[in-house]
Amino acid sequence: MTSYPAPAPSTESGAGYKLLALFLSLVVLIMGFFGLWLAISAQHASDDAHRAATRTGTPTTASAGGSMAGMDMSSTSAATGVATPSFAGAAPANADALAMAHAAYPAALPAAPAGPVANVHLGISHDVLQIAPGVKYETWTFNHSVPAPPVHVRVGQLVKVTLTNNSPMPHSVDFHAARIAPNVAFTDIAPGATKTFEFKANDPGVYMVHCGTAPVLAHIANGMYFAIVVEPAGLPKADKQYVLVSSEWYLNSDGLKTPASLDMVKAEQVNPDWVTWNGYAGQYKTHPLTADPGDTVRFWVVAAGPSLDTTFHVVGTLLNRAWINADMTDAPQHDIQTALVPAGGGGVFDVKIDQPGLYPFVSHQFASVALGQVGLLNVGDAKGTMSH
Ligand SMILES: [Cu+2]
16 A cells, blocks of 8 residues: 555644635535536526427428528527427328439530530529428529539630529639639629639549538538539540539428428538438439440549538449549549548549449448438349339
């Protein structure tokens, strides 16, 4: 046993005991305050829980009407600091029929324009769109679509952007493919205004484009993003090329009867209700992308987020070529099982599948699959379906 010397008894014992008594009473006082603080915190937590519980099943609809509803709701929700309940997977009884009737977002890479100039016209508006079978959402869009249709240019082309704001609030556009002063090119434009800027597409890859107006979290979460492919010369030939944009959605209601809008608390907490390829949950399960056996299929992938990364994986094969981070100035890596596409980043992936079948493409962060981020590549007109 270690023995410590006993405190030397004070020769001025009276003063020593008074000091000790003072110290002990201070400790008691501090503990008392701490206890009081704990009790108050517990009461607040209980109130919050009660508020959350009373909102369950009757989501707040402070957003009724008004195209700024998403913004209004976000401030209301953020002010109380309480997220609405989860609406993950909410679906009407006829969800399967609605999924079949849904016109899938065209994933095929469009042709790049000929000549030295690529004109890109972007109209901003606020539109109610479906993000899952029967689930309506008050989106903010470029060209009335989430994502906006992809843009395809070739390295060396001059990209001339014309941005028109047809919405009732300021917005902007930020091209990750551009090397340009953002305080000039990416500034907000007022409702009704138009601006133009241009940049030379010198860096090959696939890039995110998004609205950069504050709070960017809200503008991206509401749907303001798309992909631009800057194709270099001399790529290996691809038989099929598809553009996939991943993103997640944060809903303040289930969106079944009236459109949902943004729950900013859920967005801040990265607690999504839906995660999608090209803006609509599971659309390529009911409307698979297609290829023939032996085709080289090239996926141009962007993770729009706003906050989730995508770990790109094709079930049943490997990524024969993988341009990680969409860095196409260097040679691709080969035979990768899963490739990270970070939020705000891209990746380019070739697969070559000889055996006919249904090959799911997913983010291997499987929470995202559970919330809708899964599609099928049908090789060789295979029959049936495949869940994953
Ligand atoms: Cu915006």
